[in-house]
Amino acid sequence: MLTKRIIPCLDVRGGRVTKGVKFKNNIDLGDPVEMAVAYSNGGADELVFYDITASAERRPIDIGMVAAVAETIRIPFAVGGGISDVSDMERVILAGAEKVSVNSLAVRNPQIISDGARAFGAQCVVLGMDPVKSDNPKCPSGYEITTRGFREFTGMDAVEWAKRAADLGAGEIVVNSVDADGTRCGFELTITRLIAEAVPVPVVASGGAGNPSHLADAFNVAHADAAIVAGMVHTGEWTIAQIKADLAAANVPVRKVW
Amino acid sequence: MTAIVDYRAGNLTSVKLAFAAIGEPVEVTSDPARVRSAERVVFPGVGAARSAMENLLELGLVDVVKEAATDGRLFLGICLGMQILFEHSDEDGGVDTLGVLPGRVRRFPNVPGCKVPEIGWNQVNGGAEYYFVHSYYAELGPWTFGKTEYAGVEFTSMVKKGKLWACQFHPEKSGRVGLELLKGWLAC
Numbered sequence: 001m002l003t004k005r006i007i008p009c010l011d012v013r014g015g016r017v018t019k020g021v022k023f024k025n026n027i028d029l030g031d032p033v034e035m036a037v038a039y040s041n042g043g044a045d046e047l048v049f050y051d052i053t054a055s056a057e058r059r060p061i062d063i064g065m066v067a068a069v070a071e072t073i074r075i076p077f078a079v080g081g082g083i084s085d086v087s088d089m090e091r092v093i094l095a096g097a098e099k100v101s102v103n104s105l106a107v108r109n110p111q112i113i114s115d116g117a118r119a120f121g122a123q124c125v126v127l128g129m130d131p132v133k134s135d136n137p138k139c140p141s142g143y144e145i146t147t148r149g150f151r152e153f154t155g156m157d158a159v160e161w162a163k164r165a166a167d168l169g170a171g172e173i174v175v176n177s178v179d180a181d182g183t184r185c186g187f188e189l190t191i192t193r194l195i196a197e198a199v200p201v202p203v204v205a206s207g208g209a210g211n212p213s214h215l216a217d218a219f220n221v222a223h224a225d226a227a228i229v230a231g232m233v234h235t236g237e238w239t240i241a242q243i244k245a246d247l248a249a250a251n252v253p254v255r256k257v258w
Numbered sequence: 259m260t261a262i263v264d265y266r267a268g269n270l271t272s273v274k275l276a277f278a279a280i281g282e283p284v285e286v287t288s289d290p291a292r293v294r295s296a297e298r299v300v301f302p303g304v305g306a307a308r309s310a311m312e313n314l315l316e317l318g319l320v321d322v323v324k325e326a327a328t329d330g331r332l333f334l335g336i337c338l339g340m341q342i343l344f345e346h347s348d349e350d351g352g353v354d355t356l357g358v359l360p361g362r363v364r365r366f367p368n369v370p371g372c373k374v375p376e377i378g379w380n381q382v383n384g385g386a387e388y389y390f391v392h393s394y395y396a397e398l399g400p401w402t403f404g405k406t407e408y409a410g411v412e413f414t415s416m417v418k419k420g421k422l423w424a425c426q427f428h429p430e431k432s433g434r435v436g437l438e439l440l441k442g443w444l445a446c
Contacts, residue, residue: 001380001381001407002372002376002378002379002380002390002408003378003379003380003387004378005378005379040433045378045379070271070272070275071275071278074272074275074276074279074430074431074432074433074434074436074437075389075431075432075433076389076431093269093271094269094271095271096271096272096275098272098431120268120269121268121304121305122375123304123375123377123391171375171377172377200368200373200374201373201375202373202377202378223371225373225377225378226378255379255387256387257385257386257387257435258433258434258435
């Protein structure tokens with residue numbers, strides 16, 4: 001049976017992994033390669049790295065870090081942040097990342113999704129999105145896409161955007177709820193489920209994981225295919241093995257051999 | 259020397275890095291002569307069957323790859339590199355492939371709750387999980403060694419026919435168990 005993936009997310013700033021709440025108040029957590037090894041050995045199914053300051057500083061992603069991670073771990077990982085065109089995507093993929101994640105860039109220029117899918121295959125192109133609850137009449141799902149870390153509202157409906165991105169060739173969609181991000185109070189199940197049921201590609205729940213039951217809900221209630229964890233594992237409060245044991249007890253299929 | 263065949267079917271970085279991790283020197287090559295003289299041949303691939311066959315033809319690699327897969331040398335097909343060893347793929351409206359192995363490659367049916375492509379870790383023969391990314395699968399056949407289930411279909415996830423091994427999953431991205439498989443193949 002295909003197992004549900006648990007994906008630790010590492011936000012990288014100035015070559016160090018950091019963690020913030022609602023994109024603010026970042027604290028230092030450690031070295032990206034060392035943390036990648038620890039999570040890979042600990043049973044993580046995949047990793048995602050966001051170079052969180054690359055876009056704001058208008059510089060390309062740190063390829064040296066991507067290559068160092070690729071040389072060290074043997075599980076798939078995705079990279080996002082600081083991607084501005086197909087040649088940036090290519091550099092990341094040739095350095096050894098399995099997937100490239102685009103978010104604000106795809107809102108500005110949706111064609112990057114189809115260009116990336118044509119060049120590298122849909123499985124390499126991940127659409128990240130930051131939806132927030134909204135009463136904007138242009139957003140019938142009740143969720144609006146924001147960009148640039150919650151700073152800009154786009155007037156785009158989250159479910160419509162997810163469907164369009166999948167049509168364009170996104171191989172996977174990460175639904176990162178801005179309302180839940182960093183709260184550790186559980187994923188935003190409503191929008192995750194709306195999108196999981198609307199698109200033919202895998203959906204990753206993101207933002208808000210605080211304990212294993214939150215992940216069980218993402219899988220059993222919101223029908224996500226994978227879930228991102230950050231603070232709950234970075235602090236050492238939970239291990240991937242503990243999360244998987246609890247998920248198995250909740251009848252969620254998880255990878256047991258690593 | 260172990261040759262990794264480069265026929266413009268996807269990124270070979272992780273295959274190369276996985277062999278480096280187990281201390282096996284490899285050469286990535288599109289040169290038919292290099293593949294012909296290699297002691298061991300790795301035939302990876304990501305993408306679509308038709309363009310893969312067209313690239314092999316254009317690069318003069320069709321006969322060389324068939325030969326490597328059948329002349330008793332160690333041979334390892336991965337993902338699309340396994341699928342096109344079979345006779346025919348339903349991908350791209352149907353395309354005849356290398357025919358080294360009997361059987362056909364089909365698309366997963368649309369089943370509620372099962373996304374296509376299958377992306378993630380799935381069990382082989384009910385045991386350890388390996389990392390899969392694919393929309394098409396090979397039917398069960400006489401050389402099926404590993405079986406995996408997805409979308410209500412039981413498919414060939416691994417082939418062993420003497421020194422010819424092939425896997426639908428990606429051993430190079432399957433953590434420790436994947437590296438163990440590559441070591442097992444080299445020692446075969």
